[in-house]
Amino acid sequence: MRQSILPVLTVVLIILGIWYLAAAWMNATWTLQQAERAEQTLTTVEVLQDTMQQDRPKLPAPHQVAVELWETTAEKKITSKRSLVYHGWITLSATLLGFAIGTGLGILLAVGIVHNRAMDMSVMPWAIASQTIPILAIAPMIIVVLNSVGVTGLLPKAFISAYLSFFPVVVGMVKGLRSPAPMQLDLMRTYSASQSQVFWNLRLPASVPFLFTSLKVGIAASLVGAIVGELPTGAVAGLGARLLAGSYYGQTIQIWSALIAAAVLAASLVGIVSLLERLTLHKMGMRT
Template sequence: MKERTGISSFLFDRFLPIGSVVVVILAAWYAFAVFMNAQFELDQAARANTEISATQLVKNTMAQERPVLPAPHQVANEIWKTTALKKITSKRSLVYHSWVTISSTLLGFVMGTGLGILLAVLIVHSNVLDKSLMPWIITSQTIPILAVAPMIIVVLNAVGISGLLPKSLISAYLSFFPVAVGMVKGLRSPDLMHLDLMRTYNASRSQIFWKLRWPSAVPFLFTSMKVAVAISLVGAIVGELPTGAVAGLGARLLTGSYYGQTIQIWSALIAAAALAAVLVMLVDLASRIVSGRMGMVR
């Protein structure tokens, strides 16, 4: 049997599975939108003492101004209006709010990644720190971020620190954990035979680290960074909620909930998901480039 190549291979291996899942999700979304919005239309018809056909009922549930669950085309239309039809400097632009959120996300991601790598290096090279730090690192993630975020915001505001940094610290608090755990695993991944060989050659601890441990940990680092960058975005959005922010995707969620604008809420959620996907793909691209330069087989 002839093997599929090129475009045919892409369609069958990538597009078809993903496309099938998207179609199922959209179909379920529309079905739930009709189900959850139908009661309002039935109540309206009952008040007016009129009959409403099934076709009209379905049509009306897809066009409500403030639906319980907006239909996919309503969310897509809202995203189009707030991106393509608005200036990016406008406070109504989803691009503007996305940039505000992504700024704190990237800063928190960089800080969290740096802290995670530092902790992993210390843990791997010190048994004392391994036994003392690792349990606290794990315990730190058992505290709900919704409880931590307001405390961080209030404390930093009390000392005159506000704006980007408090939200970035919340992102860093979430993102350092997967990096620390992944790097500990990666730095400990070299075979004992390779470590013994390096010691046989009288290699120093720094030489063992840079020539053996670090190259072995790079795949673990990028894998954990994919998780970290996505969770950094969550931290940035959560950090915007207790501040009553006027900008950012968290602010869009807040204003949408205040005024019952469910379509606005869902458009912000979809934008956040799209941003997370783009960030993960960028980390994956960096991983492929670095792996290629290091001669690693993907």
């Protein structure tokens, strides 16, 4: 842990450095244009100062995003429409519901694929095909279709999120359920074990490490799905809605802070899954 702090900090500092340089360079054009219009001449220091504090910069400087993040999380009541925590929660609830649906569906499909030859041949190509369709194209369709049958609110977003997250779960679980060595399956045959006994005693426990790897990919995909699901609906709440509103009004600082919030949320979700993984494998007695 301690050994990794220095490299991680170094990388963070480098990224911040590049970010500041890029902000100065990109925002300078506007500063200079404004100065020209006002027939002023600015010193280099003045130009640099201005690039760091514009209202609608092309690229907001890191400290502007940090201030915005602070104001919209810590200084707003979480019930406020301007609170990122409020919007984050809206997106998070869709993410978690979608993740649950996607994981359940993925596990069921994987169990079917492993035990049924017909499903093995038929489901996998469709699962792969489903992932080649751009999510941005199909998301509005899902929302429109579900709306027309009266399903609104959280569920349509959760479905889009599930649509993205079931796939890694299927792939990982199929691999996991098939991971026992031939010898292990032979051993079960010498006990004349039934297919369900083989499943519960051997295939399922053997698949757990694979499942968690998939879940980490899946939960990040779920979040992307939930955010994308908020874009075409003209949703008024959620991180996606913040992104959309920000882009309508050229509020780059708001966009960037929503982006950072989404990234932090994704990282925390993956971190929680990793923690669950460690606890589960430890409880199962496996060396991690």
